[in-house]
């Protein structure tokens with residue numbers, strides 16, 4: 001990684017992102033946003049979709065990498081591709097439906113037709129190109145140069161080189177393992193459908209908030225009180241939960257110390273065993289009683305995988321910036337393979353928290369939009385990041401941790417952000433290939 | 435719902451499969467168990483295919499009884 005001092009934009013950013021505060025303009029400046037697209041969204045690994053969304057050969061779903069529209073396809077051999085949704089003739093959008101099953105895509109403008117691998121199959125009236133053999137010389141659909149998946153989570157990078165996905169995920173990979181272990185079959189499925197929730201706020205407001213343990217007691221007090229949820233208490237000064245920087249800008253609120261203190265299988269989900277007997281039995285049959293109970297006591301992760309995948313115990317958010325002050329959250333209820341009784345409850349819970357009339361997401365959205373309007377005001381210019389700085393320490397794995405309400409996660413996110421943003425862009429241009 | 439299209443030469447089960455992200459036609463050669471799926475754009479293309487294309491397709495040496503040195507008759511596409 002090389003940094004350059006001749007890059008005035010990098011020098012400006014270093015003055016705006018400090019270890020204990022950030023300048024308000026990082027949320028509002030269109031030039032900074034443009035650089036984020038290049039240095040972060042179109043360079044690093046970005047979560048695109050889950051393999052369970054394209055279960056059958058020739059299935060496809062429309063997905064996003066920031067403002068870029070892509071199509072995630074499973075070809076007839078089972079391989080997954082991430083293609084730009086842009087016809088190689090004159091640039092029309094090729095796919096319009098959110099999902100479908102098709103071995104090939106036909107552009108609606110002039111009929112150029114592409115395989116779901118991106119290859120150009122043909123076009124109308126081929127004499128205009130000197131015959132159908134011309135298709136070997138003409139480009140197909142653009143493809144993400146790198147696509148890799150971990151436990152069914154499909155990520156793409158629009159840069160031809162860089163760290164591997166597993167290097168990028170680092171310690172966050174184990175959090176996805178922890179999530180998958182909650183399925184008796186070791187797999188999650190994202191089949192519950194999506195809510196798309198747009199806010200007029202910068203994407204980093206969302207990333208920071210996802211592991212901000214300081215706000216839940218205030219912002220979410222009404223849903224906690226009417227639902228009788230004990231979650232609020234986990235984010236208090238007395239809580240043994242920790243906020244952890246996992247490296248690579250990934251962060252988590254690790255509530256498992258509190259769940260272990262509670263010591264009740266599925267206590268983390270607020271669901272007594274008696275309500276989900278089939279699930280509990282299937283878990284014990286798969287893992288053995290002791291391990292199953294340990295898994296069900298420890299619960300699900302609350303992890304923000306930089307820059308756009310947030311797993312919040314029972315729901316999954318995909319963050320998509322559209323503009324410096326516009327962001328979409330794509331939200332779904334996580335479903336565990338082999339757990340129909342649990343899954344039904346999870347969908348109901350998610351409808352209440354993040355559905356169209358859900359209260360948790362609405363609470364946070366209100367804060368994002370107020371915050372975006374707030375940082376546009378002139379004074380004071382800085383946002384404070386010092387909470388818990390004096391009590392940060394290293395855990396046994398060498399990760400920086402703070403208490404449940406400390407801003408350890410934000411400071412770690414910004415450190416990583418600055419590293420990406422000041423890096424010279426070497427070999428990180430989107431693929432020149434057709 | 436599965437229907438069977440049959441004559442003295444061939445017997446093919448036909449059904450609309452909805453396990454994928456949109457519907458597709460499932461065809462099964464009941465004499466061999468070989469299955470092929472056709473999506474809507476493939477079906478439309480067949481509807482519009484010229485007779486010469488269909489005549490070529492009916493040449494047994496093009497697929498099932500293809501000379502071995504020309505490669506497999508049908509790639510394995512086990513869904």
Ligand code: FES
Nearest residue numbers: 087089090107110
């Ligand atoms: S733009 Fe797609 S065929 Fe012309």
Ligand SMILES: [Fe+2]
Nearest residue numbers: 216219220364
């Ligand atoms: Fe929140």
